[in-house]
Amino acid sequence: MIEARDLRKEYGGFPAVEGSTFSVDSGEVFGIIGPNGAGKTTTLKMLAGLIEPTSGSVSVAGYEAGESEMRRRLGFLPEESPLYEEMTPRTYLHFFADLYDVPDDTAAQRIHETLDELDLQHRDRQLGDMSKGMKRKVAIARSLINDPDVLIYDEPASGLDPLTTNYIIEFTSQLAEEGKTIVFSAHNLFHVESICDRVAIMNDGAIVARGDLEELQAEYGETVYYVHTTVEVPESIAKNGQYVRTAETMAEVEATREAAQEAGGSIIDIRTEESSLEEVFLNVADGRDSRAQSGKSTADPSPEV
Amino acid sequence: MRPRKILRIARWEVTKNAGGIDRKTAAVIAVTLLVLGAAAPLVVAQGGVTLDEGFYRVGVDEESPLYPVVESDSTFAVRDPDAELGSDIDLRIRGTQVIASDSQKGQAALAELRSSVGSYNDRVMSAESNQSAAFPVTVTLEYAERNRTTGGTDTLDTNTVGDGTAPDSGTPEDGNDTGPVGDGDSNGTATDGSDGTTPGDSDGTGGADTGGSTGDGSTGGIGGIARGLTGSDAMTGTPSDISPPFPFQSLILAFLFIIPLNFVIQAYGSTMLSERLNRRGELMLVAPVSRGDIIAGKTLPYFLGALLFEGLIAGGVLFLQPDSGSGLYALAAVVPLVLLFLSATFLGAMFARSFKELTFVTVSITVGLTAYAFVPAIFTDVTPIALISPLTVVVRDIQGVAIEPLSLLLSTLPPLFTAGLFFVLGAGLYREEDLFTQRPIPLKVLDSLAGRIHRRRSVALVVILLMPLVILAELVAVAAVYPISMGLPQPIWLGLILLSIVVIEELAKSLPVYAGFVHNRYDRSLRSALAVGALAGLGFFVAEKGLLLVQLLGGLPDVQQAAVVSAGPTAGIGPAVGLLLLLAPLALHVVTASTSAIGMRSGRQGYVVGLTAAIVIHFVYNFSVVMLVV
Numbered sequence: 001m002i003e004a005r006d007l008r009k010e011y012g013g014f015p016a017v018e019g020s021t022f023s024v025d026s027g028e029v030f031g032i033i034g035p036n037g038a039g040k041t042t043t044l045k046m047l048a049g050l051i052e053p054t055s056g057s058v059s060v061a062g063y064e065a066g067e068s069e070m071r072r073r074l075g076f077l078p079e080e081s082p083l084y085e086e087m088t089p090r091t092y093l094h095f096f097a098d099l100y101d102v103p104d105d106t107a108a109q110r111i112h113e114t115l116d117e118l119d120l121q122h123r124d125r126q127l128g129d130m131s132k133g134m135k136r137k138v139a140i141a142r143s144l145i146n147d148p149d150v151l152i153y154d155e156p157a158s159g160l161d162p163l164t165t166n167y168i169i170e171f172t173s174q175l176a177e178e179g180k181t182i183v184f185s186a187h188n189l190f191h192v193e194s195i196c197d198r199v200a201i202m203n204d205g206a207i208v209a210r211g212d213l214e215e216l217q218a219e220y221g222e223t224v225y226y227v228h229t230t231v232e233v234p235e236s237i238a239k240n241g242q243y244v245r246t247a248e249t250m251a252e253v254e255a256t257r258e259a260a261q262e263a264g265g266s267i268i269d270i271r272t273e274e275s276s277l278e279e280v281f282l283n284v285a286d287g288r289d290s291r292a293q294s295g296k297s298t299a300d301p302s303p304e305v
Numbered sequence: 306m307r308p309r310k311i312l313r314i315a316r317w318e319v320t321k322n323a324g325g326i327d328r329k330t331a332a333v334i335a336v337t338l339l340v341l342g343a344a345a346p347l348v349v350a351q352g353g354v355t356l357d358e359g360f361y362r363v364g365v366d367e368e369s370p371l372y373p374v375v376e377s378d379s380t381f382a383v384r385d386p387d388a389e390l391g392s393d394i395d396l397r398i399r400g401t402q403v404i405a406s407d408s409q410k411g412q413a414a415l416a417e418l419r420s421s422v423g424s425y426n427d428r429v430m431s432a433e434s435n436q437s438a439a440f441p442v443t444v445t446l447e448y449a450e451r452n453r454t455t456g457g458t459d460t461l462d463t464n465t466v467g468d469g470t471a472p473d474s475g476t477p478e479d480g481n482d483t484g485p486v487g488d489g490d491s492n493g494t495a496t497d498g499s500d501g502t503t504p505g506d507s508d509g510t511g512g513a514d515t516g517g518s519t520g521d522g523s524t525g526g527i528g529g530i531a532r533g534l535t536g537s538d539a540m541t542g543t544p545s546d547i548s549p550p551f552p553f554q555s556l557i558l559a560f561l562f563i564i565p566l567n568f569v570i571q572a573y574g575s576t577m578l579s580e581r582l583n584r585r586g587e588l589m590l591v592a593p594v595s596r597g598d599i600i601a602g603k604t605l606p607y608f609l610g611a612l613l614f615e616g617l618i619a620g621g622v623l624f625l626q627p628d629s630g631s632g633l634y635a636l637a638a639v640v641p642l643v644l645l646f647l648s649a650t651f652l653g654a655m656f657a658r659s660f661k662e663l664t665f666v667t668v669s670i671t672v673g674l675t676a677y678a679f680v681p682a683i684f685t686d687v688t689p690i691a692l693i694s695p696l697t698v699v700v701r702d703i704q705g706v707a708i709e710p711l712s713l714l715l716s717t718l719p720p721l722f723t724a725g726l727f728f729v730l731g732a733g734l735y736r737e738e739d740l741f742t743q744r745p746i747p748l749k750v751l752d753s754l755a756g757r758i759h760r761r762r763s764v765a766l767v768v769i770l771l772m773p774l775v776i777l778a779e780l781v782a783v784a785a786v787y788p789i790s791m792g793l794p795q796p797i798w799l800g801l802i803l804l805s806i807v808v809i810e811e812l813a814k815s816l817p818v819y820a821g822f823v824h825n826r827y828d829r830s831l832r833s834a835l836a837v838g839a840l841a842g843l844g845f846f847v848a849e850k851g852l853l854l855v856q857l858l859g860g861l862p863d864v865q866q867a868a869v870v871s872a873g874p875t876a877g878i879g880p881a882v883g884l885l886l887l888l889a890p891l892a893l894h895v896v897t898a899s900t901s902a903i904g905m906r907s908g909r910q911g912y913v914v915g916l917t918a919a920i921v922i923h924f925v926y927n928f929s930v931v932m933l934v935v
């Protein structure tokens with residue numbers, strides 16, 4: 001559904017994004033994460049056709065970025081909610097429906113349904129008088145007014161309270177279930193982890209890691225084994241009448257089993273704990289640093305995902 | 306651009322802004338506009354506000370010969386002559402005896418009466434069938450055009466008729482009892498100059514040498530200015546008439562048409578800037594509409610609003626002054642003026658980083674464009690200088706003065722093309738990367754130029770695009786420098802005019818090149834600088850020669866010739882010399898543009914040095930050519 005090839009964007013001769021190549025399948029939720037200034041927003045805006053790449057190409061649903069038909073199939077939600085505050089949600093959404101050539105009756109029905117789903121009540125109050133969360137809901141409703149195939153959401157829950165944040169993340173997840181293709185960026189990696197099928201990690205304008213969560217965990221994460229025994233073994237701690245030893249490799253688990261047997265005991269349970277995306281991200285960042293110190297390239301040399 | 310999308314955006318622009326105004330405010334604004342729109346033409350139709358109407362109370366009986374004087378002057382209010390002097394009346398007139406109250410107002414009323422008597426006498430004398438008897442001595446003062454006067458000085462011919470005796474200011478020959486009264490210490494006004502026609506000599510005498518003046522004011526020079534001020538090629542009347550009248554009606558008309566535009570651009574500038582602040586316009590850029598649609602859609606309501614208001618004013622004035630023109634020329638001339646104001650504001654809103662800066666920008670635009678449009682339009686009969694402003698056409702049309710199609714083109718095309726240029730440059734900035742970027746105004750100017758430069762040859766195109774602005778700036782410069790420096794020796798005032806033109810032209814050639822360097826559109830090698838400099842020079846040459854062609858085909862007036870003086874002589878030369886003189890400006894523009902380009906390779910200071918050198922070279926060339934020709 002989305003193809004990005006060798007995307008590069010320069011500002012004043014300095015690259016904000018360089019060499020980004022990825023694709024997003026239809027119905028997939030693709031997350032882009034990275035620290036501030038990593039190039040996430042620039043990448044998303046190039047996908048949306050807002051920014052023209054210095055080099056490289058983007059196509060969405062088979063159309064070049066910026067083409068009118070491509071825009072018609074796209075719903076874009078920027079990090080801020082830049083609304084016309086003199087308008088009411090209803091008039092604002094009707095305005096954009098008009099721009100997208102949505103028939104009036106269809107638009108009215110779609111606005112009504114979407115605002116219902118988003119639980120936005122004050123539909124005839126001026127947008128300038130609304131809370132940030134309410135404005136965000138209107139902005140999301142606007143991104144859906146043309147019933148787009150592809151949604152590009154930049155930090156959809158940025159700066160919102162936990163309740164509204166959860167609501168919006170759940171709503172986005174629901175959109176994914178409806179079959180929308182979503183490219184999603186967020187600082188809160190828990191949100192990305194909870195709804196994204198695949199993730200790209202960006203840093204300094206380049207994609208430094210990518211894949212589904214398992215792949216990333218396998219490559220950049222760690223698995224910790226908590227081995228519960230009936231007898232005390234070296235490096236174990238007593239807990240609720242049992243002894244627990246933390247092992248980082250299977251060899252350590254095996255050594256713990258042998259030690260327990262020698263002591264006349266046995267293993268009761270082995271529990272595992274995978275790295276979170278946040279830990280993967282930090283590991284990637286650490287790895288990048290170590291690679292940078294060793295003089296290796298920080299850009300991911302791997303081919304397109 | 307798609308009209309349907311434009312209309313949608315325009316409709317929503319109105320809806321959006323309507324949401325910010327409550328009904329009560331909207332009603333107040335509507336009533337205010339209606340009152341202003343209705344009152345303003347009325348003021349013009351009546352020739353202005355008469356603040357002194359009925360100011361002096363005069364007790365006068367109907368039998369007094371001074372009664373018609375008092376009755377015909379709106380400054381006086383007629384009262385019973387038996388009323389108490391001082392408290393009820395300022396003057397008492399019995400027969401020819403005039404008594405003033407012992408107060409400052411009484412003395413002022415007496416002075417006004419003397420003045421009024423003089424004016425009244427002049428009117429009565431002018432109505433006499435035998436003008437030779439009414440005005441035994443006729444002095445015809447004519448302002449001759451400087452460059453067409455062989456003697457080199459203004460002429461003042463006096464001719465006497467009748468018995469050659471000194472003028473007698475006594476009673477009229479026919480003994481009419483309503484004839485002139487008193488000694489008439491006249492301070493009357495001259496003809497209003499609205500029609501610019503020459504009354505001529507009623508009895509075939511006079512014989513003033515008109516020096517080739519056309520009477521329609523189509524020739525230039527200081528003689529034209531004076532002629533325009535006095536409203537005719539040659540005036541006749543009493544000596545008190547020979548003083549330039551204040552062009553009140555032109556002033557009011559020009560004021561009427563220019564003021565609404567200043568309000569419209571405030572609202573327009575705000576809406577354009579608000580698209581940039583907080584990234585509000587970002588989502589429109591993602592929608593399936595082009596930026597041309599967006600700009601046109603957002604501009605359309607303000608354009609139509611301004612046009613509607615100007616149309617109402619023109620219609621109101623025309624309704625109240627049935628003898629004025631059709632109004633079609635006025636409307637045709639208003640369109641480019643409105644577009645120029647809007648386009649300049651649009652570009653300014655693209656440059657401004659905040660409403661504070663926008664205020665500065667709009668004030669600059671208001672002052673600059675008002676000076677350009679308003680000041681020349683006051684002197685509507687002073688062609689061709691006044692014709693640099695489309696408002697001159699508007700005022701002349703309203704006044705019922707004939708307008709030549711060429712004059713209409715001269716007045717409207719430069720601002721129209723300049724408006725197009727401003728919109729094009731502003732549209733270059735109407736994209737995500739520039740719209741929401743906070744950069745200083747000078748850098749934004751360069752951004753707007755660089756937005757049109759993609760490769761070296763783009764420089765030539767941008768320089769050509771700048772030509773309307775160059776012409777407009779040169780016309781304004783000539784109009785500003787010419788009257789100021791007229792008292793100076795010819796080489797100095799000519800030099801000042803040429804210098805202003807040279808500076809404008811060199812900036813127009815070098816700024817696009819500099820913008821390209823700043824945005825790394827080409828490398829900073831000597832070869833590259835020479836190439837883009839040559840292209841800029843070539844672009845300017847092509848545009849300039851195109852203009853020269855128009856000048857030759859259309860016979861544009863002198864002021865236009867002054868603006869394109871560097872184009873070279875056009876007649877009385879052989880083909881070889883003609884070709885040489887045709888190509889010499891090409892070499893000049895290439896050399897000067899390359900000089901600037903070479904300098905700017907090393908940055909801003911280098912640009913200043915290169916530009917200065919280019920200006921010196923260009924000035925020496927122009928001055929030499931003009932001195933040879935003149």
